[in-house]
Amino acid sequence: xxxxxxxxxxxxxxxxxxxxxxxxxxxxxxxxxxxxxxxxxxxxxxxxxxxxxxxxxxxxxxxxxxxxxxxxxxxxxxxxxxxxxxxxxxxxxxxxxxxxxxxxxxxxxxxxxxxxxxxxxxxxxxxxxxxxxxxxxxxxxxxxxxxxxxxxxxxxxxxxxxxxxxxxxxxxxxxxxxxxxxxxxxxxxxxxxxxxxxxxxxxxxxxxxxxxxxxxxxxxxxxxxxxxxxxxxxxxxxxxxxxxxxxxxxxxxxxxxxxxxxxxxxxxxxxxxxxxxxxxxxxxxxxxxxxxxxxxxxxxxxxxxxxxxxxxxxxxxxxxxxxxxxxxxxxxxxxxxxxxxxxxxxxxxxxxxxxxxxxxxxxxxxxxxxxxxxxxxxxxxxxxxxxxxxxxxxxxxxxxxxxxxxxxxxxxxxxxxxxxxxxxxxxxxxxxxxxxxxxxxxxxxxxxxxxxxxxxxxxxxxxxxxxxxxxxxxxxxxxxxxxxxxxxxxxxxxxxxxxxxxxxxxxxxxxxxxxxxxxxxxxxxxxxxxxxxxxxxxxxxxxxxxxxxxxxxxxxxxxxxxxxxxxxxxxxxxxxxxxxxxxxxxxxxxxxxxxxxxxxxxxxxxxxxxxxxxxxxxxxxxxxxxxxxxxxxxxxxxxxxxxxxxxxxxxxxxxxxxxxxxxxxxxxxxx
Amino acid sequence: xxxxxxxxxxxxxxxxxxxxxxxxxxxxxxxxxxxxxxxxxxxxxxxxxxxxxxxxxxxxxxxxxxxxxxxxxxxxxxxxxxxxxxxxxxxxxxxxxxxxxxxxxxxxxxxxxxxxxxxxxxxxxxxxxxxxxxxxxxxx
Numbered sequence: 001x002x003x004x005x006x007x008x009x010x011x012x013x014x015x016x017x018x019x020x021x022x023x024x025x026x027x028x029x030x031x032x033x034x035x036x037x038x039x040x041x042x043x044x045x046x047x048x049x050x051x052x053x054x055x056x057x058x059x060x061x062x063x064x065x066x067x068x069x070x071x072x073x074x075x076x077x078x079x080x081x082x083x084x085x086x087x088x089x090x091x092x093x094x095x096x097x098x099x100x101x102x103x104x105x106x107x108x109x110x111x112x113x114x115x116x117x118x119x120x121x122x123x124x125x126x127x128x129x130x131x132x133x134x135x136x137x138x139x140x141x142x143x144x145x146x147x148x149x150x151x152x153x154x155x156x157x158x159x160x161x162x163x164x165x166x167x168x169x170x171x172x173x174x175x176x177x178x179x180x181x182x183x184x185x186x187x188x189x190x191x192x193x194x195x196x197x198x199x200x201x202x203x204x205x206x207x208x209x210x211x212x213x214x215x216x217x218x219x220x221x222x223x224x225x226x227x228x229x230x231x232x233x234x235x236x237x238x239x240x241x242x243x244x245x246x247x248x249x250x251x252x253x254x255x256x257x258x259x260x261x262x263x264x265x266x267x268x269x270x271x272x273x274x275x276x277x278x279x280x281x282x283x284x285x286x287x288x289x290x291x292x293x294x295x296x297x298x299x300x301x302x303x304x305x306x307x308x309x310x311x312x313x314x315x316x317x318x319x320x321x322x323x324x325x326x327x328x329x330x331x332x333x334x335x336x337x338x339x340x341x342x343x344x345x346x347x348x349x350x351x352x353x354x355x356x357x358x359x360x361x362x363x364x365x366x367x368x369x370x371x372x373x374x375x376x377x378x379x380x381x382x383x384x385x386x387x388x389x390x391x392x393x394x395x396x397x398x399x400x401x402x403x404x405x406x407x408x409x410x411x412x413x414x415x416x417x418x419x420x421x422x423x424x425x426x427x428x429x430x431x432x433x434x435x436x437x438x439x440x441x442x443x444x445x446x447x448x449x450x451x452x453x454x455x456x457x458x459x460x461x462x463x464x465x466x467x468x469x470x471x472x473x474x475x476x477x478x479x480x481x482x483x484x485x486x487x488x489x490x491x492x493x494x495x496x497x498x499x500x501x502x503x504x505x506x507x508x509x510x511x512x513x514x515x516x517x518x519x520x521x522x523x524x525x526x527x528x529x530x531x532x533x534x535x536x537x538x539x540x541x542x543x544x545x546x547x548x549x550x551x552x553x554x555x556x557x558x559x560x561x562x563x564x565x566x567x568x569x570x571x572x573x574x575x576x577x578x579x580x581x582x583x584x585x586x587x588x589x590x591x592x593x594x595x596x597x598x599x600x601x602x603x604x605x606x607x608x609x610x611x612x613x614x615x616x617x618x619x620x621x622x623x624x625x626x627x628x629x630x631x632x633x634x635x636x637x638x639x640x641x642x643x644x645x646x647x648x649x650x651x652x653x654x655x656x657x658x659x660x661x662x663x664x665x666x667x668x669x670x671x
Numbered sequence: 672x673x674x675x676x677x678x679x680x681x682x683x684x685x686x687x688x689x690x691x692x693x694x695x696x697x698x699x700x701x702x703x704x705x706x707x708x709x710x711x712x713x714x715x716x717x718x719x720x721x722x723x724x725x726x727x728x729x730x731x732x733x734x735x736x737x738x739x740x741x742x743x744x745x746x747x748x749x750x751x752x753x754x755x756x757x758x759x760x761x762x763x764x765x766x767x768x769x770x771x772x773x774x775x776x777x778x779x780x781x782x783x784x785x786x787x788x789x790x791x792x793x794x795x796x797x798x799x800x801x802x803x804x805x806x807x808x809x810x811x
Contacts, residue, residue: 075766076759129763458729482740485728508726534786534809536739565743567808585740604744612747658744659752 029470033644035086038134038197039465040591040641042274043339046467048642051594052649053669058596058618058628061667064650065109069131069662072096072114079637080654080662081195081463082134083589086643091652092146092160094131095662098123099151101135103163107645109666113163115156121188122152127212128193131662133271133463133638136200138232145169145232147205149194153177155207155230170235177207180237182224192223194269196463199281201274201312205232206281208268214289215330215457216491216502220296222289225267229281229315239315243267243285243303250317251302256389259297265289266304270463271336273352275366280318282352282366283308284333291330291457292440292486293501295387300325305333307354307362309369319369323354323362325391328439329486330457331357335465342473342550344372353468353550355477358436359404359460360397361548373399373553383439385488387500394437399553403546404479405538406436406455414532415539416574424532428452431485440486443505450487450505452530454538458482464589464639467597469621473551476597476621478561478588480543485530533573540564540582543602545590547624557624561588562601563615589639591651596628597621598651600636604658607631616640616653616667630667634660697807698750701790703779708789711780714773718762727784733763737785742808750794751801754778771796 029047030040040046053061070076073096084093091106100116117123128151135148137160144160154176157169165173177194178187185192192209199206209225229238243266245251252260266288273282288297288304305324310317324331338353352366363372377393405412410433413424430447432438436455441448454460459482466477488501496502530537541560549556562584569579586602597619607613614635618628638654648668656662696702716725722733729735745753757774760766769777775796783789795801 078756078760124764504725531738534739534742542740565739566746567739567743571809584743603740604746606747659748659756 030642034088035084035641035643036137037085037200038083038136038271039273039336042199042201042276043468044271044273044336044465045338045340045470045592046590046639047469047592049594050642050644050649052644053593053642053651054595055618055620055627057669059630060669061630061651062670064107064666064668066666067102067104067109067111067664069095069664072100072102072116072131073098076661077130078656078658078661079130080656080664082131082638082654082664083641084134084652084654084664085137086641086645087137087139087144087160089645090160092135092137093664094134094148095664096131097129099131099148101146101148101158101163103160106643106650109664115158115163117150117152117154117156119150119152119154123150125189125191126151126153126193127191128195128210130195132195132197134197136198136205138200138203138205140203147198147200147232149177149198149207151193153193155198155205155235157232157235168234169232175230175235177209177228180240181226182242185223190223192225192267196269196271199272199274200232201276201281203232204238204312205230206272206274208270208272208283210267210269211265214265214287214291216496216504217290217499218496220289220498221262222264224264225269225286227268227272227283227310227315229312238313241283241308241310241315241317243308244288245302254300254302256298259299263288263297263301269332270334271465273337273339274312275339275350276312278350278367279312280309280366281312282337282339283310284335284337284354286332287324287327287330290499292328292503293385293388293488293499294326294328295385295389295500296498298326298389300391301327305331307333307337307352307364309366321362321364321369321371323356323360323395324358325394326389328388329358329437329453329455331455334462338466338468338475339366340468340473340475340550341470342372344551351550353475355461355466357457357459357461358455359402359406359479361400361403361475361477362397363400363550363553371397373397380437381434381439383441385440385442385501388439390439400548400555402436403477403548403555403558404454404460404544405481406453406460407438408433408452408454408483408538409435412454412538414535414537416535416577416579420532420535420573424537427530427532427537440488440503442501443487443489445506449507450485452483453486454481454483456484456486458484462587464587467590467592468550469592472621473549474556474621475548475550476590476592477546477548478543478590478599479546480585480587481538481541482585483530483537533571535568535571535573542585543583543588545597545599545619545624547597547621559619559624559626561599561617562586562603563605563607565603566605586635588636591640591642592621593642595621598640600632600640600653600655602635604635614655616651632665634658634663637662696803697805697811698782698787699807699810700804701788702750702792702804703782703789703794704791705783705789707776707779707793708783711776711778711783714769715777715780718769719777722763727781736781739808742785742806745806746808748806749802750778750804750806751798753806754796754801
């Protein structure tokens with residue numbers, strides 16, 4: 001379905017004709033005051049040299065326009081994660097519960113066209129619902145296309161001027177991504193999808209794969225998550241990179257007992273980065289089937305949780321580096337690798353830096369895959385889960401230091417008062433704690449009930465990833481602190497015949513799905529959250545921004561991001577105490593401009609003006625000092641982007657949550 | 672004060688008392704029953720747990736429905752706001768498929784897990800009743 005709302009002649013054809021795909025380079029920031037790809041550039045710097053909005057005027061920003069996504073789908077969406085694109089005065093975004101694509105006038109927000117695909121049961125069965133994280137743009141200077149992946153896992157190419165499908169691409173503008181995988185799957189019920197955007201690099205479009213979350217799989221076997229490349233004009237498949245090698249291929253020996261044959265997942269559900277000059281794509285691969293138990297896949301399991309560099313044109317592996325051996329912590333690799341040209345000891349290096357859930361920033365020479373600073377294999381805690389075969393060591397970067405707390409120690413527990421600390425110590429006495437890579441345990445009533453870890457699902461950095469300033473060589477990334485409960489219990493009878501354990505505890509039983517949460521037994525048998533008088537188990541900060549100097553590998557500054565939640569401010573146990581800003585937990589994206597680091601705080605609160613909502617905040621890049629803030633009625637759920645149009649700089653951010661349905665909000669300075 | 676003035680003042684007083692009476696009710700006032708929470712737990716296990724986790728702890732693609740971060744987002748809102756959000760958007764694979772009573776039962780389960788006390792009257796799934804109950808994370 002496509003509906004053109006206004007004549008496409010308003011498109012600035014002359015401007016478009018002057019643009020070439022070569023203008024989106026690896027690590028130069030968003031060019032020409034536009035935002036042509038999800039990460040600003042293909043190196044995912046989320047950087048712009050625009051400088052009209054500054055520390056001096058940020059707080060004066062006013063709303064230029066709003067775009068509500070409510071009626072783009074059959075129901076309201078409360079988690080709008082898109083980063084829109086802007087090219088030639090048009091803004092493109094996904095939105096709504098059917099993952100529609102819209103083209104807006106970037107100056108006014110006026111809707112120009114909308115496209116959506118009604119996918120029936122195929123869409124309803126998709127493992128990744130809602131509107132996704134956005135889309136991709138391609139032009140050869142004449143034709144312009146928008147590409148996106150539907151909920152039902154089809155790659156669609158649209159004419160950017162009209163929103164109609166581009167019939168020369170695939171079959172009438174569509175490639176069925178469920179076809180031609182490693183195995184034949186039911187096109188409706190086969191559970192694979194994608195909420196990341198496709199990546200257009202030159203005339204090639206790349207797509208990964210995402211699955212249901214894997215804490216309690218129905219089987220040790222699943223679909224394998226290949227990465228595929230297509231010709232952006234015809235839709236012809238150019239190559240497929242198999243993330244699980246077969247016998248005779250590099251890495252096959254890391255799958256013992258023929259476990260390569262049935263194990264699946266290892267998708268690339270995060271954004272892919274590309275260096276067009278080197279002709280290389282950087283694939284952040286997630287973990288193999290089962291997030292917390294690896295007994296059915298002994299061995300290190302390449303290319304699970306591995307950063308893989310492949311030739312953009314052929315898909316041939318150039319190098320790889322596994323960040324987690326035989327993962328059982330749901331670390332994945334959750335976000336785009338960031339391409340950064342840095343200077344280390346006087347030597348210029350084309351580098352790639354990978355933020356992670358485990359708060360290590362892994363930095364490599366992106367040509368060779370060699371670590372910039374040594375990454376040493378170090379012994380890690382071993383567990384005793386029957387059937388599990390632990391990796392004895394894990395690769396630990398010597399630099400930069402971890403940018404967020406990782407494992408869990410008594411010193412991490414809430415410490416607003418000695419009484420709260422004592423209560424927290426008691427609350428976890430039946431749990432196992434330890435440093436990063438402390439493994440999950442089989443849950444026992446007498447203890448351990450579970451392992452508690454911060455470096456796991458829900459930890460430091462997730463899908464929004466970070467930003468990088470190519471002028472100063474500083475990388476910026478948000479991180480959150482939350483505690484995951486890593487316990488194992490037998491699956492419910494009949495739920496997973498070939499799987500020994502699901503994530504869960506003796507208190508809650510096996511989980512039906514999903515990742516880590518925290519729980520403890522309340523009097524009377526109900527499960528309650530593992531909190532201390534309703535306060536978080538751990539001390540703040542709960543969310544922070546980190547600035548890391550990539551020339552030296554040192555952390556430049558760290559500041560809590562987000563006002564102290566009202567509920568903590570007002571807690572009776574904290575009366576009379578001066579609680580500094582705690583930051584808030586959440587998945588938070590950042591934007592770097594010539595002078596500012598910009599990011600919305602997660603979560604709602606009563607803001608300084610007395611309005612319920614959330615603040616979009618600006619920080620001095622060098623010091624981390626907050627220099628401005630502007631009110632939003634709901635928290636940021638996408639990542640901010642910016643562009644220049646008719647002499648004015650705009651900031652656009654997707655907001656939603658609570659009772660506030662998805663909305664794009666555009667800010668600019670008053671005239 | 673003349674007679675009509677007295678009537679107006681009296682009416683204002685009644686309204687004020689009624690309104691303030693409504694505003695004073697919070698999730699700490701025993702606004703659901705144990706039995707209702709148990710019913711809600713069953714519906715939750717079938718319809719919600721697959722995304723939000725069995726113990727409401729949240730997962731990668733769905734937020735926690737308990738704990739400080741969740742309640743911070745609803746602090747000061749009425750239970751009707753929470754109810755409407757659930758009614759309009761959940762369960763994600765078939766929104767609007769649960770009855771008002773089932774949604775109220777689910778909220779009762781959430782309150783139980785959140786540590787809010789049960790009472791002797793079940794939570795009604797009607798806007799009139801739900802708008803009188805405020806979410807307050809901590810006991811006032």
